[in-house]
Amino acid sequence: MLGKPQIKLSENPNKTILWVIIFGFILRVVFHLFLAKFYFNRENIYVSGDTYSWVDCIVNLIDHGTYKISVDHDYSYFARMPGYSFFIGIFYLLFGKNFDLIFPAIAWTQILFDTAAIFLVYRICKWTFKDNYTPLIAAFLYATYPFIIVWTPVAYSESISIFFMLWSLYYFRSKSRYK
Numbered sequence: 284m285l286g287k288p289q290i291k292l293s294e295n296p297n298k299t300i301l302w303v304i305i306f307g308f309i310l311r312v313v314f315h316l317f318l319a320k321f322y323f324n325r326e327n328i329y330v331s332g333d334t335y336s337w338v339d340c341i342v343n344l345i346d347h348g349t350y351k352i353s354v355d356h357d358y359s360y361f362a363r364m365p366g367y368s369f370f371i372g373i374f375y376l377l378f379g380k381n382f383d384l385i386f387p388a389i390a391w392t393q394i395l396f397d398t399a400a401i402f403l404v405y406r407i408c409k410w411t412f413k414d415n416y417t418p419l420i421a422a423f424l425y426a427t428y429p430f431i432i433v434w435t436p437v438a439y440s441e442s443i444s445i446f447f448m449l450w451s452l453y454y455f456r457s458k459s460r461y462k
Contacts, residue, residue, distance in 0.1 A: 307426030
């Protein structure tokens, strides 16, 4: 007979999602520590082509009082949307403008946010599909999705943007009385 598969993931789905989250975290850490240099084929895994467009905007705002990519160019206002630049700015102020500390701190923060996103995917799917298997499968797929894992160490807005999009879906779907 056809029907729901009788796959036994765990007696307790909460225990299973915890293992999926831990596995996703380990994948991100292993990529960051051991594989990113080979994948990107460069020593500095934290910086890529567009990184400094966000950095320059926030540095110019903090140091010169104007949010633009170049203080010398009249048409460089809002070269980048300010959200990710302000995220970088937090680290810029916390670590005393030392980019040798700022970029690794951003990478580890993005790894933590992206690990939390695994849980958000699980909860959103739990509300949507109302079973135990689909949310676990969706969370596992997100936990192992190569695109998101690859961009967590790089100072790019992708992983933070995805986290905030998932957090927004979670927030608006939740039954919080503080909406």
